[in-house]
Amino acid sequence: MSEARVSDDAPPRLLPGRLLWASAGVAAAVLGAGLGELAAGALTLHLGPVVGAREAMTVVLPSEFVIRDGIDIVPFLTGVPLVLVLVVLLVVLAAVAGVGAARGWRRPAVVGAVVLALGAVSVLLRPEPSLLELAPVAAGSLGFAAGLVLLAGVLRRHGVPGEPDQEPDQEPDPASGVVPATTRRTFVGAAAGVALAGVAAAVVGEIVGRGRRAVEQGRQLLRLTMVTPPTEPAGVGVGVEGVAPWTTPATEFYRVDQAVVVPTIAAEDWTLRIHGEVEREVVVTYGELIEMSVREQWATLVGLTYEVGGEQVGNAWWSGVPTSALLARAGVLTGADAVVQTGADGWRCVTTTQVLGDPGRRALLAFAMNGEALPLEHGFPARTLVPGLYGGVSACKWVVEWEVTRLETVAEDFADRPLQAPVRIGARIDVPEDGTTVPPGGVTIGGVAWAPPIGVGAVEIAVDDDGWRLANLGVAREHDAWAQWSATLDLEPGEHRVRVRARDRVGTQQEPGPLDDGAGTTGLHEVVLTVDADADDEG
Numbered sequence: 001m002s003e004a005r006v007s008d009d010a011p012p013r014l015l016p017g018r019l020l021w022a023s024a025g026v027a028a029a030v031l032g033a034g035l036g037e038l039a040a041g042a043l044t045l046h047l048g049p050v051v052g053a054r055e056a057m058t059v060v061l062p063s064e065f066v067i068r069d070g071i072d073i074v075p076f077l078t079g080v081p082l083v084l085v086l087v088v089l090l091v092v093l094a095a096v097a098g099v100g101a102a103r104g105w106r107r108p109a110v111v112g113a114v115v116l117a118l119g120a121v122s123v124l125l126r127p128e129p130s131l132l133e134l135a136p137v138a139a140g141s142l143g144f145a146a147g148l149v150l151l152a153g154v155l156r157r158h159g160v161p162g163e164p165d166q167e168p169d170q171e172p173d174p175a176s177g178v179v180p181a182t183t184r185r186t187f188v189g190a191a192a193g194v195a196l197a198g199v200a201a202a203v204v205g206e207i208v209g210r211g212r213r214a215v216e217q218g219r220q221l222l223r224l225t226m227v228t229p230p231t232e233p234a235g236v237g238v239g240v241e242g243v244a245p246w247t248t249p250a251t252e253f254y255r256v257d258q259a260v261v262v263p264t265i266a267a268e269d270w271t272l273r274i275h276g277e278v279e280r281e282v283v284v285t286y287g288e289l290i291e292m293s294v295r296e297q298w299a300t301l302v303g304l305t306y307e308v309g310g311e312q313v314g315n316a317w318w319s320g321v322p323t324s325a326l327l328a329r330a331g332v333l334t335g336a337d338a339v340v341q342t343g344a345d346g347w348r349c350v351t352t353t354q355v356l357g358d359p360g361r362r363a364l365l366a367f368a369m370n371g372e373a374l375p376l377e378h379g380f381p382a383r384t385l386v387p388g389l390y391g392g393v394s395a396c397k398w399v400v401e402w403e404v405t406r407l408e409t410v411a412e413d414f415a416d417r418p419l420q421a422p423v424r425i426g427a428r429i430d431v432p433e434d435g436t437t438v439p440p441g442g443v444t445i446g447g448v449a450w451a452p453p454i455g456v457g458a459v460e461i462a463v464d465d466d467g468w469r470l471a472n473l474g475v476a477r478e479h480d481a482w483a484q485w486s487a488t489l490d491l492e493p494g495e496h497r498v499r500v501r502a503r504d505r506v507g508t509q510q511e512p513g514p515l516d517d518g519a520g521t522t523g524l525h526e527v528v529l530t531v532d533a534d535a536d537d538e539g
């Protein structure tokens with residue numbers, strides 16, 4: 001069977017066959033890398049596969065080995081750009097996977113899995129990893145697999161051998177000496193197509209990603225002199241570790257986004273168009289907005305889909321222009337009672353003119369959060385914020401359009417949500433976590449409570465079936481902001497159920513029962529604690 005191969009005058013036809021398989025691997029890898037860059041760009045992540053891999057190496061390698069983007073592990077590599085080393089490494093791996101594919105999918109699968117795992121690990125090693133950042137890795141793997149399957153198909157159809165002990169199904173072309181010229185041409189065409197698709201994807205990803213970088217840079221260059229940094233009012237904190245900080249940092253503020261891709265609008269490109277049932281249509285630019293009379297306030301934002309004890313609640317210092325001032329510019333016509341707000345992502349909500357037009361309701365078109373221009377994720381350049389209404393019915397991010405209309409006209413379009421959803425009074429136990437075992441002799445519990453736009457009046461806790469007693473409340477002078485609370489309990493050994501409830505400043509009690517009617521989930525948050533003498537006492 002190996003006679004043809006070793007016969008003296010036969011040219012070394014097996015090497016080029018192998019070369020084609022190797023090129024199939026490399027072309028597939030180019031497609032994978034390109035799709036990875038595209039995914040990174042399209043999702044406006046700042047981290048594509050190449051940059052990501054480089055960052056991962058700087059994390060993994062001891063810093064003395066990494067000098068200015070070069071590596072210094074092996075003397076002859078000193079000064080060679082890290083990216084180049086990575087690219088060479090990936091090309092070799094891809095070629096190995098490609099040649100392996102001639103025999104079956106085992107070797108390419110192993111190589112693919114190793115690269116996939118390295119990619120995933122490098123994402124997860126980053127300071128604040130998000131699962132979305134795995135998307136480029138996933139897209140890259142899929143691209144590589146698809147490219148290799150396609151090109152292997154071509155080679156297999158033409159019976160091109162990949163290994164010396166594999167027999168070609170077809171007679172080698174004596175002229176070219178190796179793989180028939182037609183086969184070679186077909187394959188080279190297919191491989192070039194695959195690789196070019198990868199390059200095109202990378203170029204598109206780069207362009208899209210650059211858009212985000214430019215907007216982010218522009219945002220950071222903004223000098224919003226009218227915005228003051230947040231200063232927490234005295235006494236709002238109860239000083240219990242584990243309780244959510246009274247001011248939620250923007251990076252930790254919960255997010256609810258309908259779209260996967262965050263809209264990126266440069267401040268100079270942004271306008272808010274106010275039209276519909278108004279005396280005059282108004283188009284407000286960013287420059288005009290920040291020149292208007294600014295109001296700043298603390299406000300707690302709650303998601304319509306907040307689950308009892310969950311994450312969808314945060315408190316920040318917002319700077320913006322009262323929505324009432326903007327509506328006054330346009331002049332709401334009599335009879336119009338609703339504003340359909342549209343974000344640049346196409347998301348829409350309807351809010352009443354009663355709320356948006358009343359300065360006393362403190363609704364803002366906010367352009368800064370915690371003393372800085374809104375982060376892109378939270379609605380840059382501008383977003384609406386209505387204290388006391390759930391985000392899903394009021395807090396339109398990247399808002400670009402207000403259509404003044406009538407509730408009766410639009411009610412049907414918004415049948416998926418309650419038309420006006422006031423935030424339900426809520427309270428959360430942050431510490432200790434549910435299921436914690438604590439030592440006997442007093443356990444401190446604490447959390448947050450909210451009742452915008454009225455303000456928290458009191459927080460109470462109950463242990464098992466004992467009665468309700470008052471918790472210690474941080475200063476809660478702010479109507480729209482949440483309050484921290486704490487209590488020290490002296491619990492008997494055994495298991496205890498601890499519940500919390502809040503009431504607002506006019507005495508309205510939080511809804512006791514679990515309520516999940518689509519207009520804001522509520523119910524009492526509870527944790528079960530076990531008091532055990534053997535629990536290690538670490539506070």
Ligand SMILES: Nc1nc2c(c(=O)[nH]1)N[C@H]1C(S)=C(S)[C@@H](COP(=O)(O)O)O[C@H]1N2
Binds near residue numbers: 301346395
């Ligand atoms: N344009 C736009 N605005 C939006 C949303 C959205 O997906 N797109 N989500 C809404 C929901 S449901 C909530 S709870 C708040 C969340 O705001 P945040 O992501 O800044 O916390 O924004 C609201 N505004």
Ligand SMILES: [Mo]
Binds near residue numbers: 303304390391392393
């Ligand atoms: Mo929401």
